[in-house]
Amino acid sequence: MRERILTREIIADPKSKYGDARASTRHFIIQRATGASNIAFVGLLVFVVVRLAGQDRAAMAAMIGNGWVGIPLAILLAIVTVHMRNGMRDILEDYFAGRTYRFYMMVNTMFCILIALVGVAAIIKLVFWG
Numbered sequence: 001m002r003e004r005i006l007t008r009e010i011i012a013d014p015k016s017k018y019g020d021a022r023a024s025t026r027h028f029i030i031q032r033a034t035g036a037s038n039i040a041f042v043g044l045l046v047f048v049v050v051r052l053a054g055q056d057r058a059a060m061a062a063m064i065g066n067g068w069v070g071i072p073l074a075i076l077l078a079i080v081t082v083h084m085r086n087g088m089r090d091i092l093e094d095y096f097a098g099r100t101y102r103f104y105m106m107v108n109t110m111f112c113i114l115i116a117l118v119g120v121a122a123i124i125k126l127v128f129w130g
Contacts, residue, residue, distance in 0.1 A: 027086060034083035041076040048073065061126055070127035074120045081116040085109060 010016050048069060052060050064070045088108045096104055 027089070031083065031086045031090075034079050034086070037079050038076075038083060041072065041079070044069070044072055044076065061130070064123060065126040065130055067127050070123050074123040074127075077119045077123065078116050081112045081119075084115075085112040088112075 048063065052063060055063075064073060085108060089105060092101055092104050092108065
């Protein structure tokens with residue numbers, strides 16, 4: 001697919017189209033929903049940080065190993081990585097285009113998936129297998 005070079009005339013034209021409108025709307029809604037859920041989870045995160053201040057590893061493992069704390073923490077980590085991917089997408093869109101943008105988005109997506117999988121797996125291991 002041939003890349004479209006944005007000139008002043010194209011940008012100034014109100015009839016210009018910049019990509020898929022549905023994908024942009026979905027991105028907007030997901031970004032706001034994950035941001036709102038992050039705000040809702042801040043209380044849990046503050047509770048965990050304050051509770052674990054000055055504690056040793058055994059206390060941390062016991063706290064996160066509790067299902068009432070660990071499962072919401074795993075959900076929070078998954079939601080934060082989705083929010084992180086979308087935020088980085090906005091930044092990458094501003095600075096890159098074409099193949100370079102697609103490459104950096106692929107790296108960004110793989111990084112976010114890796115962080116989510118490793119973090120959630122570690123929390124789930126603590127919850128179910130101590």
